[in-house]
Amino acid sequence: MRHKIACSADRLGLLDPHMIESIATPNAYHMGRQYVAENRVRIVEADDIQISAAVIGHSGLYEQTIRLKDGHLLSKCSCTLSEEPMCRHCIAALLEYHRWTQPRQSQKAKASRSSSEDAAPAPASSSTSSPVPNVTLSEVLQFVAWLEPAFKAIESGSDLPSPPQLPPGAVASWITNITNLEVRQRENQQALQNLQAEMRDRDAYLDRLSQQLQVSIAEAKAAQLAIQTLQRDVARYQEILGRASGLIKDIIGQEAQIRSTAHELLEKTSHLDSLTTSFHELTDLLHLSLNQANASK
Numbered sequence: 001m002r003h004k005i006a007c008s009a010d011r012l013g014l015l016d017p018h019m020i021e022s023i024a025t026p027n028a029y030h031m032g033r034q035y036v037a038e039n040r041v042r043i044v045e046a047d048d049i050q051i052s053a054a055v056i057g058h059s060g061l062y063e064q065t066i067r068l069k070d071g072h073l074l075s076k077c078s079c080t081l082s083e084e085p086m087c088r089h090c091i092a093a094l095l096e097y098h099r100w101t102q103p104r105q106s107q108k109a110k111a112s113r114s115s116s117e118d119a120a121p122a123p124a125s126s127s128t129s130s131p132v133p134n135v136t137l138s139e140v141l142q143f144v145a146w147l148e149p150a151f152k153a154i155e156s157g158s159d160l161p162s163p164p165q166l167p168p169g170a171v172a173s174w175i176t177n178i179t180n181l182e183v184r185q186r187e188n189q190q191a192l193q194n195l196q197a198e199m200r201d202r203d204a205y206l207d208r209l210s211q212q213l214q215v216s217i218a219e220a221k222a223a224q225l226a227i228q229t230l231q232r233d234v235a236r237y238q239e240i241l242g243r244a245s246g247l248i249k250d251i252i253g254q255e256a257q258i259r260s261t262a263h264e265l266l267e268k269t270s271h272l273d274s275l276t277t278s279f280h281e282l283t284d285l286l287h288l289s290l291n292q293a294n295a296s297k
């Protein structure tokens with residue numbers, strides 16, 4: 001989805017979580033934060049005016065392009081969500097970019113998850129870039145003493161030992177950096193586990209789909225066989241019907257013949273009747289003539 005929002009910032013780095021929250025729906029902002037917390041967001045390429053990012057969402061990998069242009073924030077995501085004015089993936093990309101551009105010290109606060117993401121960068125950042133680090137032998141010794149159990153903890157996946165209480169300075173920042181790295185590693189492992197769980201879910205889903213497909217194929221085959229049997233039955237019945245209709249025609253023809261014969265017989269009977277009548281009349285006449293002859297003798 002593509003979106004365009006009026007934006008007064010002239011650098012993407014100026015968009016802090018508070019500002020990002022103000023341009024997102026509560027749900028999109030919540031999901032965006034969750035994606036960042038679960039380490040599902042990757043900044044592919046970014047500068048002050050454009051971010052290319054990828055987010056592992058709950059239904060796949062989505063790609064985002066976010067850009068500042070002519071006083072507007074233009075965002076584009078490969079997802080199909082209708083979240084306005086910006087989808088959760090773009091929100092996640094902006095939040096991750098903000099985190100990405102913060103000085104390392106502020107990530108300590110983030111690692112502890114106790115403060116909000118819009119905490120101001122810690123001013124101690126200057127100590128890491130100081131050209132003359134103020135390092136004392138005592139701090140280095142404490143650091144080295146902490147380092148060994150810290151490495152063992154990292155190897156075994158357990159919690160880091162409590163760091164020595166050191167004043168702000170180079171050695172303290174080394175410890176902070178190692179702690180940050182360990183937090184990122186945990187986040188990566190968590191994200192990996194999430195991905196593996198998701199892959200297992202997908203595999204199970206695919207298995208179910210493939211089983212359903214096989215059942216459907218078997219059903220389709222059975223249906224095809226039933227259709228073929230039906231077609232054969234229909235052909236047989238059609239043949240029987242054809243023969244029956246021939247028989248009916250024969251019977252109708254014979255019936256007509258019988259009727260005409262009966263008609264002829266009736267005519268002959270009537271002819272015979274009239275002959276009989278004539279014969280009776282003739283006989284009567286003969287009797288009468290005979291009686292008259294006898295009388296005249």
Ligand SMILES: [Zn+2]
Pocket residue numbers: 062077078079080081087088089090
């Ligand atoms: Zn999206």
